[in-house]
Amino acid sequence: MEKFSRIILVLVAILILAITLPMLYWMAFEKPIKKPNVFYSCTDDDFFIQRAGTPIIFEDSKGNKYTREKFEQKLPMMNFQQLMVSGLMPDSIKGKAIDIHEVGRNRSFIRIKPEDMNCPKPKLFPMFESQSGRASLELPNDYFRITWRVEFIDAGSNKILEEKSQLFSAALYHKGFAFPAIKIEGIPTTRKSCDEGYLIVDSSNQLFHVKMIKGQPFVKKISLPEGLKFKHIACVDFKDKKYYAYLISDKDGIYILTQDEYELIKFPVTEYDAGNCELKIFGDLFNYNVTVDAEGHTDVIILNKEYKKVDSYHESWPKLSDRTEGKIFGYLFPVELLMEDRNSKYINFYWKGSGGKGWIILNLLLVAVHFLILRQREAKLKGHTVDLALVAVTGIYGFLAVHLFQNKFFD
Amino acid sequence: MWKSIVYKEWLKIRWFLIGFTTLGIVGIGYLFLKVQHGFTFNGGSGFWYNILFMGFQFFGYFKYFPLFGGLLIGVAQYFPETINKRIKLTFHLPLKENNVLLMMHAFGVVCLLISFLLLLGMFVTMSNFYFPSQMVYDSVVSVIPWFLAGLVAYFFVALIVLEPVWMYRFFYTLVAGFFADIYIKSPVIAAYGPAIPGLFVLTILMSVALLFSAYRFRKGEM
Numbered sequence: 001m002e003k004f005s006r007i008i009l010v011l012v013a014i015l016i017l018a019i020t021l022p023m024l025y026w027m028a029f030e031k032p033i034k035k036p037n038v039f040y041s042c043t044d045d046d047f048f049i050q051r052a053g054t055p056i057i058f059e060d061s062k063g064n065k066y067t068r069e070k071f072e073q074k075l076p077m078m079n080f081q082q083l084m085v086s087g088l089m090p091d092s093i094k095g096k097a098i099d100i101h102e103v104g105r106n107r108s109f110i111r112i113k114p115e116d117m118n119c120p121k122p123k124l125f126p127m128f129e130s131q132s133g134r135a136s137l138e139l140p141n142d143y144f145r146i147t148w149r150v151e152f153i154d155a156g157s158n159k160i161l162e163e164k165s166q167l168f169s170a171a172l173y174h175k176g177f178a179f180p181a182i183k184i185e186g187i188p189t190t191r192k193s194c195d196e197g198y199l200i201v202d203s204s205n206q207l208f209h210v211k212m213i214k215g216q217p218f219v220k221k222i223s224l225p226e227g228l229k230f231k232h233i234a235c236v237d238f239k240d241k242k243y244y245a246y247l248i249s250d251k252d253g254i255y256i257l258t259q260d261e262y263e264l265i266k267f268p269v270t271e272y273d274a275g276n277c278e279l280k281i282f283g284d285l286f287n288y289n290v291t292v293d294a295e296g297h298t299d300v301i302i303l304n305k306e307y308k309k310v311d312s313y314h315e316s317w318p319k320l321s322d323r324t325e326g327k328i329f330g331y332l333f334p335v336e337l338l339m340e341d342r343n344s345k346y347i348n349f350y351w352k353g354s355g356g357k358g359w360i361i362l363n364l365l366l367v368a369v370h371f372l373i374l375r376q377r378e379a380k381l382k383g384h385t386v387d388l389a390l391v392a393v394t395g396i397y398g399f400l401a402v403h404l405f406q407n408k409f410f411d
Numbered sequence: 412m413w414k415s416i417v418y419k420e421w422l423k424i425r426w427f428l429i430g431f432t433t434l435g436i437v438g439i440g441y442l443f444l445k446v447q448h449g450f451t452f453n454g455g456s457g458f459w460y461n462i463l464f465m466g467f468q469f470f471g472y473f474k475y476f477p478l479f480g481g482l483l484i485g486v487a488q489y490f491p492e493t494i495n496k497r498i499k500l501t502f503h504l505p506l507k508e509n510n511v512l513l514m515m516h517a518f519g520v521v522c523l524l525i526s527f528l529l530l531l532g533m534f535v536t537m538s539n540f541y542f543p544s545q546m547v548y549d550s551v552v553s554v555i556p557w558f559l560a561g562l563v564a565y566f567f568v569a570l571i572v573l574e575p576v577w578m579y580r581f582f583y584t585l586v587a588g589f590f591a592d593i594y595i596k597s598p599v600i601a602a603y604g605p606a607i608p609g610l611f612v613l614t615i616l617m618s619v620a621l622l623f624s625a626y627r628f629r630k631g632e633m
Contacts, residue, residue, distance in 0.1 A: 001509050005622035009570075012617065016589045120601035122463040123545040126456070141456045143463075145545060153543050155455030188464055339593050339606070347556075347598050348605040404582055405623065 006405050007386065013401035014394050015337065021396065022329070022336035029325045035293065038300045038313055041074045042286040043093055047300065047313045048074050061313065077103065077284035093286070108238040108283035110246060114275055117232045117248070119345035124153070125188050127168075128195040130211045130218070137190040144168070146181035146200065168210075171217035178204040185233035185245070192237040199245055199257070205229045209244070209262070222262045230255075231274065238283070246281065248274050254281075254290070256307075268309045271299040276343060295319050321355030330356020334363065334395050363395040370399060383407065416501075416511060420488060420518045427487040428522050431480045435530040442472060443537045450541065462546060468600055470534070470550055477527060477561030478591060485568025488519050493572055512625050516569060520618065523565055527558045549601035556603045559614045560594035566614075567591070569621035575628050583624075590617075 034052040041048050044060070048071060051057040058071035072079040073088055080103050083089040092098055124143040132138065142152045142161055149169040152161040172179075179202065186198035197211020197218065207230070209220040232248040247255040247264070252274045254267040271292045272279055280291040287310070288303040297316035304310050320326045338350040370391050374384055381388075387407055390398035446469055449458045461467035491497065501511055534554065538547040567587035574580045594610060596603075603610075 001619065002622050002626040005619040005626075008616045009620055009623055012590060012613070012620075013586055015613075016586050019593070020589055120549065120599060120604065123549075124459070124463055124543060126460070139456055139460060141454070143456075143459060143543075145543070155459045156450070158455075158541060158543060188460075339596060340598070345599050345602055346605050347596050347603045349609050404579075404586070 006407065009405045010387075010390065010398075010401045013404050014390070014397045017397040017400055018333075018335060018337040018394075019339065022333055025329060025332070026325075029328070030320070031323070031325065033317060035298065035317075036315055038291065038298060038315070039075050039078055040287060040289050040300065040302045040311065040313075042077055042284070043090070044074055045311070047311070049315075077107070077286065078282075080104075096285075098285075103285050105239045106283065106285045108236070108240065108281070110234060110236060110279075110281050112232065112234055112246065112248065112274075112279040114277070114343035115345050116234070117274060118343060121184075122188075123184075125184055125186060125198060127152070127197070127212045128190070129215070130195040130197060130213050137192065137195055139190055146172075146179065146184065148179050168217045171219045172208070172210070175208065175219045175221045176206070177208060177219075177221075178202040178206065183230070183233065185235055187235050187237055193239070194237075196235070196237075196244055196259075199233050199235060199247075201230060201233075220262065222257065222264075224264065228264075240283075248272075248279075254279070265307055267301075267303060267307060269301050271301065296322075326355060327358070330354045331358035331362060332396060334359040334393075334397075359395050363392055366395060366399040367392050370402070379407075413514065416514055417518050420515055421522075423491055424484055424487045424519065424522060427483050428526060431483055432526040432529060435476060435480070435526065436533065438473065438476060439530060439533050439537065442470060442534075443541070445469070446541055455541075459542070459546070462542075462600070466599055468550075468553065470554055473534075473554065474557055474595060477530075477558045478564050478595065479561075480526065481523065481561035481564030481566075482568055484519055484523050485565040486572070488515070489569050489572040508625075508629060509622060512622060513619075516618070516621060519565060519569075520562065523562065527561060531555075531558060552601045552604050552607065555607055556594040556610055559610050560591050562614050563587075563591055563594060563617055566617040566620050570624050573621055573628050574624040579624075 037050040039048045039050070040046075041060075047061040048066075049057075049059050049061065050071070051059070056068070058066040058068060060066070060074075066074065069086070069088075072082055076083055076090060076093065076098075080089055080100065084100065089100070090098060124145050126140050127142075127144050128137050128140065141156060142154045142164070144150055144152045144165075150165055150172060152164045152168070153159065154161055177200075181200050182203055182205075183201035184198050185200075186196075195211065197209060200208045200210055202208065205224075205228075207222040207224055209218075209222060211218045229250045230247045231250050233245050234247075235245040236243065241259055243256040243258045245257050247257060249255065252272050254269050254272060255264050256267070257264055267288075267290060269290050269292070271277075273292075273294065276294060278293040280289075280293070282289040282291070286305065288305075288307070290301040290303060292299040292301070296319035297314065300313040301309060302311040321330065333354045335354060336352050338352065339347055341348070341350045344350075367388055370384075370388060371381075374381060384407060387398075387402040390402060392398075394401075446458070449469075458469075462469060492501070501515075531551075531554070535547060535551060538550055542550070564587070567583065567590070571580050571583045571587065574583060
């Protein structure tokens with residue numbers, strides 16, 4: 001029993017060391033990567049890149065250097081406020097007269113991170129009145145959930161509002177909704193220009209648009225191509241009111257859902273891996289700039305206002321495991337354990353390989369050292385086979401753990 | 412004989428256990444008094460909104476309380492055994508040494524579990540009064556690791572207090588600190604969902620940890 005308790009303690013120590021030693025290593029040795037900020041110029045139809053450093057470098061895709069002021073002039077959609085202040089905003093671009101209000105109306109930005117998809121989501125939502133006749137939205141006193149039916153619960157009394165629940169349940173049921181909902185996405189805040197309710201995915205992966213108009217349910221079933229499933233929906237409230245949301249399919253396709261027509265349009269972007277990449281979409285008067293940032297590279301895809309690809313840019317840099325500190329890490333540690341992952345908001349046991357095979361050498365060396373220590377102590381090897389195996393597999397973690405919780409009493 | 416051992420353990424921890432549980436009941440009462448106050452002044456809707464969409468954890472005050480309980484009961488139960496090495500008297504009883512230790516340990520765990528379940532039950536009951544089941548479930552997922560941290564603290568106190576060598580006590584305390592930390596991260600509400608089964612297994616495994624230092628204690632490691 002004592003031996004068993006010792007093995008448990010050794011395993012716990014290995015677990016803790018696999019968390020703390022890599023954490024301390026990265027804190028001491030990791031160097032930041034200065035990722036480029038890539039923009040597309042609607043005046044030059046070329047990519048312009050801002051690189052962090054001292055001084056900050058402003059250049060185009062051919063390596064020509066610019067002053068900050070010149071750089072900003074090449075990107076009038078991005079810097080129109082600064083150019084207006086400086087009096088440098090062009091009157092027309094590509095023969096199109098520039099109306100500053102139109103520029104502002106066409107600007108949009110969204111950032112979707114992997115952790116936005118891998119996180120605990122609320123299961124209750126406020127159903128705003130979409131046409132209250134008031135200038136601003138008001139937070140209702142009840143919240144809805146969709147389980148075997150729609151249920152509105154009064155927050156003050158924590159009681160189900162039966163009449164309203166039945167009204168909305170019936171409306172969804174008559175539109176062919178398969179209860180329960182597996183995804184409810186909207187913009188649950190009063191700080192938006194207007195309310196467009198929620199996009200809801202039912203248990204048969206059908207997509208519905210649901211909102212409340214003058215106390216009555218509005219339900220629209222949206223026709224989807226066969227087999228299309230969404231893993232993330234990001235509703236938007238942009239000034240141009242062209243679409244309700246960005247939708248990410250289970251195959252990492254990027255879609256928009258147009259307002260009123262409910263047309264699904266797929267962006268011609270194949271570089272996106274939703275589980276590991278950050279997606280940024282900047283829309284302006286002329287283009288959509290789709291930026292896909294991954295650990296070792298960035299891809300920028302430019303779409304025109306008809307959502308057709310007009311240009312793209314790719315730049316890569318060494319991943320952490322390919323850099324010097326990453327390679328040394330690969331020689332020292334077989335794996336690392338993280339309780340928090342940058343691609344998820346869940347706490348879990350995230351085991352990550354160190355990215356190399358060099359640790360095998362250190363592991364074998366530590367087995368030899370441990371063997372010599374045992375020989376010096378004239379210990380019986382039979383009682384130490386588990387320790388030797390743990391050192392062989394877990395390397396430095398196991399070596400420290402078996403010496404922290406020593407086995408010599410069982411010799 | 413067994414009854415006497417249990418009674419001895421009860422004498423050691425009773426006031427600490429009663430005091431901790433009473434403090435916990437008062438604490439949870441205070442927690443829901445604040446909820447009631449929030450409902451009265453801001454309305455239920457605003458209070459729910461802050462929990463659902465603003466990341467407000469109304470039970471956050473409670474985070475370190477079970478950990479404190481585990482430390483308290485562990486120290487109350489095992490520290491007296493190390494004064495003048497009194498535990499040696501227990502080892503001289505005509506019973507198997509490990510069985511006696513495990514009985515002492517099991518009694519401590521059961522007492523702590525009763526206290527924790529009482530507090531958790533009170534928390535769930537009162538939460539159900541103010542919040543729908545989905546919000547209560549998410550809250551419970553968030554607080555369960557804190558209660559497990561309390562049990563882990565108890566197991567580590569037993570291990571550390573019975574360890575005869577000060578240097579190892581220091582190392583074990585370091586391991587305990589880092590280990591307890593994985594139970595009390597500060598994530599968004601319900602983020603511990605996927606980790607809870609693993610944390611349960613680790614907690615159960617840690618329950619026999621004291622046998623190692625007790626063995627070293629018996630063998631007279633210096």
